[in-house]
Amino acid sequence: MSHNCEPLKELVRTVPDFPKPGILFYDITTLLRDKAGFAQLIDAFAAYYIGKEVDLVLGIEARGFIFGPALAYRLNAGFVPVRKPNKLPAKAARVTYDLEYGTDSLEIHLDAIQPGQRVVIVDDLLATGGTMQATVQLVRQLGGEIAGLGFAVELDFLKGRDKFQEYDVLSLLHYDE
Numbered sequence: 001m002s003h004n005c006e007p008l009k010e011l012v013r014t015v016p017d018f019p020k021p022g023i024l025f026y027d028i029t030t031l032l033r034d035k036a037g038f039a040q041l042i043d044a045f046a047a048y049y050i051g052k053e054v055d056l057v058l059g060i061e062a063r064g065f066i067f068g069p070a071l072a073y074r075l076n077a078g079f080v081p082v083r084k085p086n087k088l089p090a091k092a093a094r095v096t097y098d099l100e101y102g103t104d105s106l107e108i109h110l111d112a113i114q115p116g117q118r119v120v121i122v123d124d125l126l127a128t129g130g131t132m133q134a135t136v137q138l139v140r141q142l143g144g145e146i147a148g149l150g151f152a153v154e155l156d157f158l159k160g161r162d163k164f165q166e167y168d169v170l171s172l173l174h175y176d177e
């Protein structure tokens with residue numbers, strides 16, 4: 001199967017003024033419901049990370065939970081959820097960050113990563129990069145080694161990628177505006 005995912009952009013719906021006036025929302029639900037499209041995305045992620053000795057895939061709540069477990073399964077890796085505040089039952093580390101449309105916090109269980117484990121973090125979309133930057137901070141706090149940062153969609157014009165120059169960043173679909 002081809003891993004050129006760009007044609008899948010046709011399956012992403014844009015919704016103006018959601019969740020706030022002035023935001024153009026890139027809605028991937030229309031892509032997820034397409035069985036060939038969803039399979040191609042997971043295949044493309046898997047093809048990129050297979051052979052990179054990944055121990056854990058981290059998914060960021062909520063939309064990172066869609067891709068993370070499917071990829072972890074394909075890589076024979078574990079899955080770790082990075083969650084919104086006060087959802088994790090055991091002791092957790094927390095970080096607060098800015099979003100394109102507000103602020104939020106994320107948490108990870110303190111024992112979720114053993115020092116030196118190789119971690120890929122996945123999310124549906126890279127906008128300003130605040131969410132991923134916060135998650136990178138959590139992984140580093142726990143002593144994980146970042147093997148890669150993976151996104152289904154990148155909004156190139158927001159330049160979130162600039163925050164991750166020292167990391168291997170993979171985005172499957174790119175939008176210039």
Ligand SMILES: O=P(O)(O)OC[C@H]1O[C@H](OP(=O)(O)OP(=O)(O)O)[C@H](O)[C@@H]1O
Nearest residue numbers: 061062063100125126127128129130131
């Ligand atoms: O690059 P950034 O500017 O940080 O934006 C990207 C983040 O924003 C969205 O999540 P959101 O916080 O809306 O949460 P949700 O997945 O629960 O809808 C998206 O799923 C990413 O996680």
Ligand SMILES: Nc1ncnc2[nH]cnc12
Nearest residue numbers: 024025026027100125127
């Ligand atoms: N414009 C956008 N569309 C979808 N998800 C987002 N997360 C942050 N900005 C977004």
